[in-house]
Amino acid sequence: MADVVLSINGITKSFAGNKVLDDINLEIQRGSVHALVGENGAGKSTLVKIVGGIYQPDSGTICMNGKTVHFAGPHDAINHGISIVHQELSLVPKMSIAQNVFSHREPVNRLGFIKWAELYRKTRELLKPLGLDIDPGRPVGGLSVGVQQLIEIAKALSTDARVLILDEPTSALSEKEVDMLYKVINDLKSRGVTSIFISHKLPEVFRVSDVISVLRDGRLVGTVRKEATTPEEIIRMMVGRPLGDLYPPKSSRVGERILSVENMTRVPAFRDVSLELFRGEILGFAGLVGSGRTEVARAIFGADRIDSGRIMLGGREVKIGSPRDAIRHGICYLTEDRKDLGLFLTKTVRSNIVASSLSKFVTRNGFLRKHEIEESSRYFVDYFRLKPSDDRALVMNLSGGNQQKALLAKWICAGPKVLIADEPTRGVDVGAKSEIHRHLRQLAESGVGVIVISSELPELLGLSDRIAVFNSGRIAAFIDGKGATQEDVMRYATL
């Protein structure tokens, strides 16, 4: 068992002066399933990208089978038998499944022309153990995310990988697909293939892995065998402290009605949705993806048009035709897609914070009052304890948690009466997560109506005063946040 296939020696990496990995030493046993866990920003993804040849380390070496190797790019790593299944899908939608699986390693004749029949046959062979019986000539584009994820895995396997790295492979999979994945990992293990498994979810880590390594703040905290540890110990290692009370206390006083939606319909996303939001409360939106919860939020924000229905704000009907109207009325929407729809990545923190409230910082003729902009942005940087604390740093150099806090700051700066937060803690580490929860609660306490949309039921139950459960484009039930269980919510969401 002391057969080490991959060893990582003293790897250190910085980005723009921020140390992301600090002297990581790790040995991976051949044929084992090695889990890599840690909060977001702990350095897992960076470490994996170094092993995969995408980043070059500042110092330290990687040894495979006892020999030091140097990867100039992903192709070097692939040639050495290291394959990564990336967190984000890396498939080209217009290309066929077979071409995506083999990308540029298609079977070819001597002149380099692709042997299509063989390519399709090989692809079918690779897809079969993954439970996919599907035409390899079909474009990837129309397939569901789960199927695409499995094709991604087939792609990694097609390189005859001896070390397979799975970066949060289950985040988009259904339960059935997850089971299939575990089976595949076990098959690979019996064939001597080593898997490195990165995950947030401890139950699945304990289910599949043999060895668990914990990273925190760019350092390796420890490596333990699964039998010799408990989930509680791993969590302690991850956060460096016992997790106390995770969620802030619930609201005690709920004020007057601030927002009401009456019979809102947008075919086919949702029908006949009515809800009320009271000052000082947090209303949770639960439901499966596609149940209409995000669509309703976008419609309230004016990002999508509604077919019929009314939106009342403080007792008066308002017409909201665009996000601009919504913001003017004090309705703000924190998007679930931070990088593509939320932030201006190549701009400074300051620019981002004032992006949706420029109209507050202008003279009557529209000229900017730069001192006020600077003051406010610094205030929010301090208030949210953003790192780095210089508000002229570029947002793209911030960690996920800090980016999310900057996005929240942007909306609070706009002075919302109603804040709709869609997946406010997605891709955010545990520490920043509870900070964001606290901020949302504080916001509610200060009189803002807060709507939280989340796929994580524990978060929704812990945070919300009431929960609206969406099912197939309708609100199936309102549940009181106190005392509700995950089963209650799931029953309304799925039945």
Add this chain to the structure above:
Amino acid sequence: MSVVERTSDAERASDNVRIRSGYSIKSILGARETVLLLVSITFSIILSFLSPRFLSVNNLVSIATGMTYDVIMATGMTLVLIVGGIDLSVGSILGLTGVVTTMMLRSGVSIAVSVTAGLMLGVLLGAINGTMISNFKINPFIVTLGMMAIARGAAVVLTSGYFLSNLPPSYLILGQGKLLGIPFPIYVMLLLVILFEYLLKNWSPLYTIFYIGTNPDAAELSGIKVGRMILACYVISGFLSALAGVFMTSRLAMGYAQFGLGAELRAIAASVIGGASMSGGEGSIGGTFLGVLLLAIINNGFVLLNFSVYWQGVVNGLILVLAVAVDAFRRARRGERRI
């Protein structure tokens, strides 16, 4: 201002923050504009030693006059690049509006009406560009490429390829008249540069184009008027091209369909040298002005030193490469990640 109560913690932290002035020495020295200015000055000093004629008033005025059309067009181009677009039609719009204005003048229409009509035509063509780009979401490269062909073609059709001379003398004053020994167009150019530089940095509606160019979707969801501002940028670009067309026809005392041929590429080059990025969200009018200035000084040097003027193209290309290289270096230092 904010709905959040300040916590004592945050309050203390914010008191500790020293108020930094907007500009530090380092940021001024590091700015693209400073570098360009220093390079231009260096070239000027060298040139003034090599050729005593360089610093003569006549020569300086002729450099500045030669710059006006490019600066005026590049100002519009910079706005378009910042908002995340590109406008290949500026040279053709210059040609067509110049032709239309001079044709109206020759058929006896008053100067005020002819010039206004020319400028309005520029606005109209810019508006067509902008509408197709912002409403129909068509790639700006293709839209303005099509407009480039159409406007140039229309200009050729209207003139059948002939020069349109015999313009009323009072029209020529626009481009040739002088105030304190300096031609009018130079004043207009400087005024436009200062105006747009100031508005771009300080006037909220124009300032939002930086957001739009960086991430149009996020800008839309932040309540910024994305479509309207994209349209506005192309309209301004069309208007400024037409203005350059009026000055050029007046200065050269004729209209010609091929005026402004290739100007779009020069304008883009000057904007990029001045700090604009093809991916949008970056650029400044001051930088663009200095970009045109640098190219003009170098080209003037070729003339003064009796080098073959044919070397100009080579040097202009190399300067563009250099500007891009400097940019690449800056980005690398800033720590932009590759994947």
Add this chain to the structure above:
Amino acid sequence: MQLYRESGNPMARGVSSFGRLTKINNSGLVVTVVLMVVGMTIAFPYFLTPINIETMAMGFIQEAIMALGMTIVIISGGIDLSVSAVLPFTAIIIGLLFNRQVATPLAIVLSLVLATLIGVVNGVMINRLRAHPFIVTLATLTAVKGVSLVITEGGTISGFPQEFYFIGQGRVLGIPFPVLLFVVLAVLFSHLLRNHKFFQQVYFVGGNQRAARLSGINVEGLRLVIYAINSFLAGLAGIITASQYVSANTGFGLGSELRVITTVIIGGASLSGGKGSIGGTIWGIIFLAIIANAFVLSGAPTYWSDVVYGGMLLIAVLLEEYMRADRKALRRRNWRDFLTSG
């Protein structure tokens, strides 16, 4: 355990390369071209005569050859403005070589090597500076044009050997040699782009550059080759032009970069990359050649042709946008269908 099953014969799709060759994506363009041919034949009986067809083909031959390379560049998500400078540059270089009594085959090889090198320089700069190809190739366009001007000092180079005339003016089996050359190149690149492993990567790089890099494709190396090929073809067009006119000057190929790009776009390629085909580009070439010919045959002033080109380009992209909006809606629905548990 079966997660996903699909009925139908899986091998029916695209197995035979012949089937793939004849599969036409831009049916709208093809129908338009056919209608135009019918209309033109009715209006001008002269239209389908061999002489007119040859005039049409030869009038567009430079653009046609360059469009092959540009198609590959645009599929890869790039753009190359420098071709219109490489064309006259190569013509001028070969003229210079002839003036120094270099043998014809050697002169051709040397000038093509030089042309290819310009493409390599483009590729290296795009890779190294991570700059937008538009800007990089704009810089080479300006610089190479400048070099051409320096060499010729604005004049014309002549004095080409007799045997060089064949390339631009010769005939094989009655067909002009350049047309034959184009057909060979078009078939070659079409086949390569569809079936060759190396050229398949172009679609990956254009479709999702990040993904291409992550799956181990050598994006930088590929880009180098693509721009080199494109420059090589522009050089070839330059040699043909020089042979046709038996001279060389900097006015050759003026503005051809934008005409070539127009052809490729009308042929169905997308400037955002990942989409396009040689077949589509050929239909685009035919389309524009017929329009140009219509002006000649009808005796309408050729000045109008620019206006019509521009108009056609805008109509083509408007139509494409219309169809894409349709597809987008479809895809979004697919994403919504996918359910995960909260």
